[in-house]
Amino acid sequence: MTGRSRFRLPRRRNGQALGTVLRGVARVEPPPCRAVLLDMDDTIFDHSLTCRAAIAALRRTEPYLRARPLEALWQEYLGLLDAVGPRVGVGSRSVAEARTERWRRIAASCGRELPGPAAVELSRRYRDHYQRLRRAVPGARQLLEHLHRHVPVVVVTNNEVAEQEEKVRFLGIGPLLDGLVVSEAVGVGKPDPRIFEVAVSAANVPASETTMLGDSWTSDVLGARAAGIRPVWFNRFRRPRPDGGSVAELRSLRPVRRAVDLLLGPRETAPNRLVAREDASEL
């Protein structure tokens, strides 16, 4: 490794320099990161802020949704994503059905009880806005471009295959990925270690030499750690840390160089030095 930072990028896919000699004493360093796994939603694809923009657009034509503040509806919708999610991999509820149920509940919270077809229609309108307004997380594409030059990059995500493949096409990141591992295809979702095993196999690198970046503490951080993968928590909304600081944290994908250094850096570095804070001048 070269340069001033301890987090310099390993330049070769088959990083070989595992040991250094410091003042005559051999020091064995942990293996470098030789593959990166990334979550899709709210790590690469900006799901949360697209939701907010789509809800704001929907409120312009659905006056009863203005009975509550936009911020409240947005936060409730994000909460319902976990409470009323699809049962991908275990059957019985599709993504579309879960979305309709969420909007039935949101409408009810605004005082409007919607019959089934009306809830389906509201969900469809929301979906139209969402598709029109969707975007990448700032810095995501540049990060993938940098990572792809040096290590295998695999997206591991909970959702339906068709939906996630379409996001990859929309974002134009297919050539930058070495794999797309989706819970629907695997049959289990994060945090189940089995989906991480599939992702690690796609990268063709041992779990112990792999880093996982994701925004979900439970699915991405705890899931990766249970699978023997080094987790990095993507915490762009500044949520309180659930742990005492033992997991590296990234608050912005920009500046990209700093994010790359954090993801590919040596894993023995003290956790409180692993927080890559955003540079406001580059946001």
Ligand SMILES: [Mg+2]
């Ligand atoms: Mg996510």
